[in-house]
Each structure stands twice: as structure tokens, then as C-alpha cells.
Amino acid sequence: MTLEARGLSRRFGGLLAVADVSLRLRPGVPHAVIGPNGAGKSTLINLLGGAIRADSGAILLNGADVTAAPDWRRARAGIGRSFQRANLFPDLSVLENARLAAQASLPGWRLTALAKEESGTWDQAWAALDRTGLTGFAAHPAAAISHGQRRLLEIAAVLAALPSVLLFDEPLAGLGPEETAPVVALLRDLAATHALLLVEHDMDAVFAIAAEVTVMVDGGVLETGTPEAIRTSAAVRDAYLGHRA
Amino acid sequence: MTRPGARGNLWLGLAALALASMPLWAAPWHMQLASTAAIAAMFALSLQLLAGGAGLISLAHAGFFGLGAYSVYLLGGGRSIFLTLPAAALLAGLAAAATGYLALRTRGFYFLMTTLAFGQMLFFLFHDTPLGGGADGVFIARPDMIWTVPKAARPVVFLLLNLTILTAMYLFLWKLMGSLFGHALSGIRANEDRMRAMGHDVAGLKLTAFVLAGALAGVAGHMAAVTDAFVSPELLGWHHAAEALLMILLGGIGHLHGPILGAFALTAIREVGQSITERQRLVEGLAILAAVLLLRRGIAGLRR
Numbered sequence: 001m002t003l004e005a006r007g008l009s010r011r012f013g014g015l016l017a018v019a020d021v022s023l024r025l026r027p028g029v030p031h032a033v034i035g036p037n038g039a040g041k042s043t044l045i046n047l048l049g050g051a052i053r054a055d056s057g058a059i060l061l062n063g064a065d066v067t068a069a070p071d072w073r074r075a076r077a078g079i080g081r082s083f084q085r086a087n088l089f090p091d092l093s094v095l096e097n098a099r100l101a102a103q104a105s106l107p108g109w110r111l112t113a114l115a116k117e118e119s120g121t122w123d124q125a126w127a128a129l130d131r132t133g134l135t136g137f138a139a140h141p142a143a144a145i146s147h148g149q150r151r152l153l154e155i156a157a158v159l160a161a162l163p164s165v166l167l168f169d170e171p172l173a174g175l176g177p178e179e180t181a182p183v184v185a186l187l188r189d190l191a192a193t194h195a196l197l198l199v200e201h202d203m204d205a206v207f208a209i210a211a212e213v214t215v216m217v218d219g220g221v222l223e224t225g226t227p228e229a230i231r232t233s234a235a236v237r238d239a240y241l242g243h244r245a
Numbered sequence: 246m247t248r249p250g251a252r253g254n255l256w257l258g259l260a261a262l263a264l265a266s267m268p269l270w271a272a273p274w275h276m277q278l279a280s281t282a283a284i285a286a287m288f289a290l291s292l293q294l295l296a297g298g299a300g301l302i303s304l305a306h307a308g309f310f311g312l313g314a315y316s317v318y319l320l321g322g323g324r325s326i327f328l329t330l331p332a333a334a335l336l337a338g339l340a341a342a343a344t345g346y347l348a349l350r351t352r353g354f355y356f357l358m359t360t361l362a363f364g365q366m367l368f369f370l371f372h373d374t375p376l377g378g379g380a381d382g383v384f385i386a387r388p389d390m391i392w393t394v395p396k397a398a399r400p401v402v403f404l405l406l407n408l409t410i411l412t413a414m415y416l417f418l419w420k421l422m423g424s425l426f427g428h429a430l431s432g433i434r435a436n437e438d439r440m441r442a443m444g445h446d447v448a449g450l451k452l453t454a455f456v457l458a459g460a461l462a463g464v465a466g467h468m469a470a471v472t473d474a475f476v477s478p479e480l481l482g483w484h485h486a487a488e489a490l491l492m493i494l495l496g497g498i499g500h501l502h503g504p505i506l507g508a509f510a511l512t513a514i515r516e517v518g519q520s521i522t523e524r525q526r527l528v529e530g531l532a533i534l535a536a537v538l539l540l541r542r543g544i545a546g547l548r549r
Contacts, residue, residue: 051442075444083442089435100432103425104444114426121425161444 001062001078001164002026003195008047008057017043019219020057023197025165030191032198032210034230036239040219041199042084045169048197049081050074061165075104080163084170086150090143094134094153097142098125102160121160128160133182148179155186165195172202184208207231215239246297246431248422248501257415257502265408268401276400282512283407284469287414289492289504291461294418296490297498298427299454300434304486305344305360308367309337309459311481313466315377318476322386326471329388333467334460340367341459345452352437364483372478382477385470403472410468414461415505421457422501430454495536497543506544510536 003025010018018040025031033041046052048059050071059067066074075081088097102124106114129135132152137145142153155171171187172180184205190196191209200206206213206227213230215222217239223230230236249257264283267276288310295301313333320329348359371377394402421427429450432440441447470476479485488511489504496507511533518528540546 049442070441072441072444072446075442081442083439087436088439089432091435092431096428100428100440100445101443103429104440106425114424114429116425157443 001195002060003048003079003165003197004060005044005048006058006060008044008054008059010043010047010052010055016219018047018054021214021216021219021221022057023214023221023224025195025197027193027195028191029211030187030196030198030209031212031214032200032206032227033214033216034200034203034206035216035222038218039216041216042169043219044216045081045167045197045199049079049167072104075161075163078162078164079167080158080161080165081167082154082158082169082171084173086147086154088142088150088153088157091141093138094140094142094145094149094156095125095129095138097153098128098156098160101125101157102128102162105161124160124162128156131159131186132156148175151175151179152183155183159190163194165197166190167197169199170201171198172200172205180205246293246422246434246499246501248419253502254419257505261408261412265405267404273397273400276404278512278516280400280404280407280472282509283404283411284465284472285489285492285512286505286508287407287411287465287468288462289489289496289508290411290414290418291458291465292486292489293493293498293501293504294421294430294454294458294461296493297501297503298422298434299430299451300437301349301451301455302357302490303348303360303364303455303458304357304483305341305348305364305367306458306462306489307483307485308344308364308481309341309462310466310469310485311367311371311476311478312340313337313463314470314476314480315371315466316463317388317467317470318378318383318385319376320388322388324388326388326390329471330464330467333463335463337463337466338456338460341456341462342452345455345459349448349451349455361483364481364486368478368481368483371481377476377478380478382475382479384475387471387474407468407472410464411505414464415502418461419501426450426453491533493543495533495540495543497540497545499542500545503543503545510544 006022008018008021021044023031033044035041047054050069054067058065061077066077099121102121129138132155134149134152134156137149151171158166172183187209198209210227213227214224215230215236222239223233223236264279267279292306295303316333316336317329320332344363348356348363351359372380429445433447433450437447466480492507492511493504495510497503514532515525515529518525522528
């Protein structure tokens with residue numbers, strides 16, 4: 001599965017949030033998008049996931065044009081996305097959070113399928129919890145687990161729907177150092193079999209995971225290249241990395 | 246919204262049996278009162294699918310109840326109840342489909358106001374046009390039942406009929422809320438945007454719930470018409486919808502069986518209020534105020 005963006009642009013009033021961004025995601029080539037706050041990274045994810053529509057440009061999923069498809073149809077077609085704010089279903093159990101995500105992947109939406117007792121989707125939910133190390137907390141309400149665990153649940157809910165394209169919006173935000181390592185390992189694993197886009201501020205994680213890096217500044221692409229090329233790029237250093245060092 | 250477990254259902258079943266035994270010990274007037282409460286319970290229960298189930302607060306719901314009631318009048322006398330009942334559900338369901346298709350494009354406060362507008366349109370359709378026989382309401386011929394019911398037996402027959410339909414409706418909704426559809430509604434109530442992002446057809450799910458709830462309200466309205474042999478435009482008004490919401494709040498919006506408890510409680514409060522004073526609305530209001538302030542989770546929340 002591949003996800004391709006061609007010349008995506010989106011304007012909010014006078015602000016050009018995303019300007020002519022093109023990129024291609026495919027399994028085995030994890031792609032990271034970095035850039036200062038306000039560079040348009042989250043807007044890019046929103047455009048790819050369908051939460052907002054592009055003013056111009058096209059989005060192709062496996063060659064099929066999904067530019068006009070609403071977010072839920074794109075999710076059904078295999079685009080899974082996580083959110084910066086971990087806000088799933090606080091009153092529901094961790095397992096039910098993942099199971100609801102899995103339920104969304106049921107084929108079609110027919111009353112006969114929906115009239116079934118809660119079955120079938122359990123396996124997917126458990127597998128996702130297993131992958132994120134949350135099985136021990138399956139029965140806890142989502143509101144009662146730690147912030148780090150909620151970040152993991154965010155990932156688990158994406159995985160439970162069995163997507164083929166993964167769009168992760170700052171999955172490591174707010175995680176402690178000892179919590180980060182397993183998530184980085186998980187993302188590296190997933191990248192082998194999924195088309196993966198990672199928006200992340202943690203540069204160590206970005207360079208550990210990504211095979212391609214796009215640097216965004218003021219909505220536009222400053223540079224795209226291998227982590228090595230980006231690390232050594234003078235333009236990138238001036239525009240972004242330099243400010244942090 | 247939680248569903249009662251096996252024990253809860255056992256208690257509800259026992260309560261239903263106690264009511265069904267009323268012909269053995271109660272006066273006809275009290276059986277009529279129980280019938281009224283059972284119909285109110287059906288109505289509130291149908292709205293609970295939206296309110297407690299999907300987090301949708303609708304004021305158009307009385308319109309669907311009223312359409313169900315008026316369908317008996319519109320079909321004319323002498324029809325079989327096996328025709329009028331499905332016809333009432335169908336008519337109410339169709340109206341709910343049209344209303345929901347448009348109203349569900351809005352959310353929150355705007356949804357509430359849109360449903361108010363649609364509900365009032367239905368109200369004025371029957372209040373201000375000759376379609377429904379006038380603003381003061383109209384007496385109707387009851388549909389044909391399997392046997393002719395003698396006048397003296399009516400309180401008994403209608404009580405048992407209404408209890409049966411209330412039980413069937415409850416069991417249907419109990420089953421429904423345990424299905425994947427019910428789980429999806431709970432997800433929508435908790436976080437609609439998230440459900441959509443996950444790939445759930447939120448619009449389709451909400452419309453389905455809205456139509457189902459509307460059809461069930463039509464069934465409740467039909468039973469009101471059959472029981473009372475009288476229909477009036479007030480049945481469609483938003484006051485009536487607000488009353489069902491009140492019953493849900495009183496009984497417990499977080500519990501599937503809350504509206505049933507709320508409907509019987511409110512009917513009882515009203516009856517007691519009426520017997521001790523002419524200012525029964527005041528008694529009613531104070532009782533509801535006290536109940537809502539003291540029982541934050543309604544009557545159904547008392548057990549835990």
C-alpha cells in the first residue's frame with residue numbers, strides 16, 4: 001500500500017498552512033516530517049487523514065484518488081491516524097477503546113453485521129493491546145491509566161483497525177525516556193510492513209526511525225532527503241535544527 | 246448508558262409481573278393509570294435510545310409519537326391492529342428519517358433547536374390544518390383486535406397489552422445496546438469525532454438510531470391512541486417531548502431501564518399531587534427538583 005500526496009495546499013484565511021507539499025509513503029521507507037511549531041505538520045496529517053479538505057492537490061491511496069473522500073471512508077480504506085491529544089473514550093475500558101477501533105474495520109456497514117453480539121473484533125483489539133504492552137490494563141477505564149499508557153492506547157487504537165498506512169502525530173510527546181524506547185522499537189517494526197508517516201519533535205527518535213525526512217517551514221517543504229542529508233544540510237540547520245542546538 | 250444485568254432484568258420482570266397481576270387486586274382506575282404509565286415508559290424508552298444511547302437530545306420525538314397516534318385516526322375505523330401498529334411505526338419512522346436526515350447535520354444546541362423546529366412543524370400540521378380533525382383533538386374508533394373487547398374488560402386488556410409491548414420494546418433495546426450497533430452508539434456519545442476518525446459511519450449510525458427511535462415512539466403513540474380512543478395535537482408538541490426527557494432524567498439517563506422507572510415515578514407523583522392539591526404542577530415540579538438534586542444518577546442510580 002502506498003499513500004501519495006501531490007501538491008497539497010490548504011489556506012486558513014490569510015495563512016497558508018500547507019503549501020504545495022508532495023510526498024510518497026510506502027512500506028519499508030518510514031517517512032518523518034519535522035519542522036518548528038506552526039510549520040503545518042499537523043495540518044498535513046489532517047489533510048492526509050481527511051479531517052480537513054485540501055484546497056488544491058491530490059491524495060492517492062494505492063493509485064486511487066481519495067482527495068474527496070471523508071475521513072471515515074479513508075480510515076476504512078486503510079489509513080490509520082493517531083492524534084496529538086490522546087482523547088479516546090475516557091469512560092470505556094482500554095480494551096473497549098481498541099475494540100471500537102477494530103469494529104470500524106468490519107466490512108461494509110450493514111445492520112446484520114452490526115446486530116451481532118460483540119464478537120469477532122476482540123482478537124484484533126487484544127492483538128493491538130499485546131503489541132503496545134497494554135494487555136495488563138485491558139479492563140481499566142481509559143481515564144484511569146497513566147499519560148504514557150494513554151499514548152500507547154492511542155497507537156493501539158490505530159493498530160486495532162488493521163490499517164496499511166499509519167499517520168502518527170507526535171506519538172512520543174510527553175513520554176519519559178524509558179517509555180520512549182519501546183515505542184521507537186514498535187514504530188521501526190511497523191514501518192517494515194506499513195507505509196508510515198511520523199510527525200515528531202524528538203530528533204533522536206526521528207533519526208532512529210525514518211528513512212526519509214521532510215523538513216517543513218511555514219507550510220512549505222524546505223528539504224526532503226535521507227536523515228544523513230538532512231542532518232548535514234546547511235539550510236535545515238539555519239531554519240530549524242540550529243535554533244534548538 | 247449501561248444495561249441491567251441478569252439480576253436487574255429479574256427485578257424488572259418481577260415488577261412487570263406485579264403490574265400484570267393488577268386485575269386480581271386493583272381497581273380499574275388504577276389499571277388505567279398503570280396503562281398510562283406504561284405508554285409513557287415506552288415513549289421515554291424510545292427516546293433513551295437517542296439520549297442515553299447516542300447522546301442526542303431531540304425535541305422532535307413527540308412528533309413521531311403523535312404521528313403514530315394519529316395514524317390510527319388517518320387509517321379510519323375498523324382496521325385490524327395488525328395493520329395499524331406496523332403502519333404507525335412505519336409512518337413515524339419515515340418522518341424520523343426525513344427529520345433526522347436534515348437535523349443530524351447539526352450538533353449540540355443547534356441540533357436541539359432544529360429538532361424543536363421540525364417537531365413544531367408536525368404539531369402545527371395537526372393543530373392548524375383539517376388533516377387531523379382539528380385543534381381540540383378527536384375521538385377515534387379503536388382498531389379491531391383479535392376478539393371484541395367488552396367495555397368492562399378494557400382496563401385489563403389494555404394494561405396487559407401495554408405491558409407486553411413495553412416489555413418487548415425493552416428487550417429489543419436491551420439486545421440492541423449489546424450489539425455492535427449499540428457499542429458504536431456509546432462510542433458516538435463519548436467521542437463522536439474520534440469515532441468518525443476511526444472509520445465509523447457516524448452519520449449513518451446516528452440516522453439509523455434516530456429512525457429506530459422514531460418508529461418505536463410511533464408504536465408508543467399508537468398504543469396511546471388505542472388505549473385512550475382519543476388523539477389531540479398536544480401529543481406532538483414539544484412539551485410532550487420535554488416530559489419524556491424529564492422522565493429519562495428522573496429515572497437515570499445512564500441506565501437503559503431508567504426511563505421506565507422515571508415514567509412510572511412521574512405518573513405516580515402526578516397522581517399523588519392531584520389527590521392532595523389543585524396545584525398539582527407545583528407538587529410535580531418540586532418533586533422533580535428534589536429528585537434531580539438528590540439523585541444525580543436518577544432512580545436507577547440508587548442501587549450502587
